[in-house]
Amino acid sequence: PCPWDSQQRSTTESCKMAFVMSALTTAMPTVGVRGNVRVAPKAPAQAVSLVGSMSNGSVSLGREGVESASFGVEAGGKWFMISHGKKVARLHRPADQRKALLRNLTTDLLRYGRITTTMARAKAMRKPVEHMIQLGKDGGDHKKRQAEAYVFDKELVESLFEQAPGRYAERTGGYTRIVRTLRRRGDNAEMAIIELV
Numbered sequence: 001p002c003p004w005d006s007q008q009r010s011t012t013e014s015c016k017m018a019f020v021m022s023a024l025t026t027a028m029p030t031v032g033v034r035g036n037v038r039v040a041p042k043a044p045a046q047a048v049s050l051v052g053s054m055s056n057g058s059v060s061l062g063r064e065g066v067e068s069a070s071f072g073v074e075a076g077g078k079w080f081m082i083s084h085g086k087k088v089a090r091l092h093r094p095a096d097q098r099k100a101l102l103r104n105l106t107t108d109l110l111r112y113g114r115i116t117t118t119m120a121r122a123k124a125m126r127k128p129v130e131h132m133i134q135l136g137k138d139g140g141d142h143k144k145r146q147a148e149a150y151v152f153d154k155e156l157v158e159s160l161f162e163q164a165p166g167r168y169a170e171r172t173g174g175y176t177r178i179v180r181t182l183r184r185r186g187d188n189a190e191m192a193i194i195e196l197v
Helices: 011-017 095-112 119-138 141-150 154-167
Strands: 019-021 048-050 072-075 078-081 114-118 176-180 191-196
Touching (some): 095 114, 095 191, 119 154, 119 191, 141 154
Antiparallel strands (some): 019 048, 072 078
C-alpha cells in the first residue's frame, strides 16, 4: 500500500501515479526580445517528482539556471530599441530614410517657402529648418559648410546666407509657422501647411 493514499488500492493503480520528471537542460528562447545574455548555470536542479492523487497532489518544476536580459522589442520583423525619454519622431521609418526625408522636406521648404505635408512631418522638420536659418543668420564659412552638408542644393544655401540676416534680424527664433488644414482624403491623415515667417 502507498502511504499517501487513504484508500488502500493495489500497487499497480495508485503507486504508478508517482513519476519523476527530469530537469530541463535548455531554456526556450524568449520571443520578441533582443539580446539574450547567458548567465553561468547554477547548480544542477534536482529531479522533481509528482506525488499524490489527483485531488491533493502538487507539481513543481526545476531547471538549470539560464537567465536572459531584454534590450529591445521586435515589431514587424525589425528590431527597435525602447525609446523612453526620447522625443524624436520616428515617422514610421528607419533612421537613414527618416534623415533623408527630413533633408528633402527642409530643402523644399527653403526653396518654396511653403509646403503642405502631414502634421507629424511638419512638426519633425521644424527643428532642422530653424537650425538652417540660424546658421544662415550667423554666417561664416564653417556655418555654411554645416548647412551645405544638410541641404541638398548648394545654390539654395548661398541665397539663404545672403537673405537670412536681413529677413530675420529682429527674430531670435520661431522662423516657421504651422497651420492646420483639411485632413487627407483616403487615410484621413492630419495635414498641415508649414511656411517660413
